[in-house]
Amino acid sequence: MPKPVKLMETLIHDVVIIGAGMAGLRAAIAAANLSNKVDVAVISKVYPVRSHSVCAQGGSAAMLREGDSNDLHAWDTIKGSDFLADQDVVEYFVKQAPQEIIALDHWGCPWSRTKDGKINQRPFGGHSFPRACFAADMTGFYEMHTLDGKAKTYDNIKFFDEWFATSLIIDDGFVAGLTALELKTGRMMIFRAKAIIMATGGYARIYEFTTFSHTATGDGMTMAYRAGVPLKDMEFIQFHPTGMVPSGILITGGARGEGGYLINAKGERFMKHYAPEKMELAPRDIVSRAETTEIEEGRGFNGPYGPYIALDLRHLGEEKINERLPLIRDVAIKLSGVDPVREPIPIKPAAHYSMGGIHANIKTETPISGFYTAGECACLNVHGANRLGTNSTSDCLVFGTVAGEEAAKFSLSHDYRDVSIGNVLSEEKRIFDEILGSEGDEKVPVIRDELRRIMSEKAWVFRKGNGLESALKAVQELKKRYKNIRVEDKDSQFNTDLVGALQLDFTLDLSEITISAALARTESRGAHTRLDYPKRDDENWLKHSLAYWSKEGPELRYIPVTIAKWPPSARTY
């Protein structure tokens, strides 16, 4: 048994998973299932079924039918990625995805069915075969409840709901544990673990107009970065073409999969000018650029919240909308005052997904021994410069399983590492003295709004070198101002003010990294579009960026992309 650390209460578990979204829950099941000797803990800042994964609407991609093939799914993913995906990882991903869908089926996921009882699949942007398995337009909700129910059947999984992880503890190249706040009491605790899996999701909340939950602040990415693990391909942020105006709530790509049209103010299906074959079902980067161009060239509709594009579902008819897109009809009526049976829905591009994340290999291993990562916070790299819709939830399932099994195996053959008291004390000082105790005059919401404004103006769908340079300076300025914040609530129980301050701290680093990597990449690829470098440049830029923490800010290095069967070619739809 490990030596106890005296200062704070210490909890001890073989495998600790940070995050109870789709990747975290799937990892927990896999780890617990590998051996009942492995004692698993799952820490989550919200209740598991409030993780962002429950919001997934459109579906999960997998090859299930004749006419489709693993190679076709892999090719679509690689072409969609603008050839930045690692092809060995993609091949593994598409091979494993079907069995994950079947596993969920066996555990009770109520997939939508065809008339003959098979799991139904719908078309989706960038996929050349209808391979999105769905449960109406609430796929993530049903998948998450299925996983949560299954995880709770294991005696060797313990849940720590409403606990907020703040930092990783490393011992000589091995993971040793982490610090976390129990939100109910405000106490800081140490978790010691033989293996840790980071599954904390994305960070789209660095933007104002986003489809993401308020929890998507990339905490785990920053924790890993500060612990010395590089973040990979952080310049690539996905903008989803159909964020509903004004809330940013997602209208699933499934609405276009079911046959919805995108129209400009002239009533024209403008996608014919941008992707004549795939039209509305082109990948997201292409459709988001098309919409932004239509708006910037004055062909958007005018509304109280600025110009927008319309998503027209009227021709699908009430019956199909009610059967296939009930949630979409409900949210459009409630949050935009528009009934899609009768009127088009106002939409525009919204920040939606982070292709980048914690650097890890096909086995979800990071450069720190015993430290694994899966889901949206990880970058393995399946999605390259642009993810295809419905590939993320499948990625969470496939690599959640890998991470769970790998971490469990590691824990069976390794011992606990020492936790340095110095590390723990400095984290305690950072949280309680420097953040909670700070009596400065800067307000967290003011810095947060300013950060989101900068990112939305300068690091959006279209980017320019001088805009990114000024954004970088502005974010660095905000980091200085952050040192002078004041957290108004000084209480210990459920201090959401403190949580907000800690999340802002994480997003400041992530914004700085995103801008730095975007500034360095002088080409346009996938979701990263530089107006001053409009072409893809394979000669110089067919490589992954790695951002390492340094005192002066992110230090960028590069590694090659793994190309297997599919050499880069022109990307047309």
Ligand SMILES: Cc1cc2nc3c(=O)[nH]c(=O)nc-3n(C[C@H](O)[C@H](O)[C@H](O)COP(=O)(O)OP(=O)(O)OC[C@H]3O[C@@H](n4cnc5c(N)ncnc54)[C@H](O)[C@@H]3O)c2cc1C
């Ligand atoms: C509206 C919407 C619709 C989408 N639709 C689809 C779709 O149809 N198909 C598809 O494939 N993809 C879809 N996506 C993308 C996909 O849902 C996500 O990429 C995926 O679900 C992320 O899962 P995850 O497990 O990585 O993270 P999440 O589900 O975001 O979970 C993160 C977990 O980490 C925990 N956590 C975070 N920080 C901390 C901390 N500091 N301490 C403790 N716990 C922490 C949270 O509590 C949470 O449990 C959609 C995304 C959105 C926003």
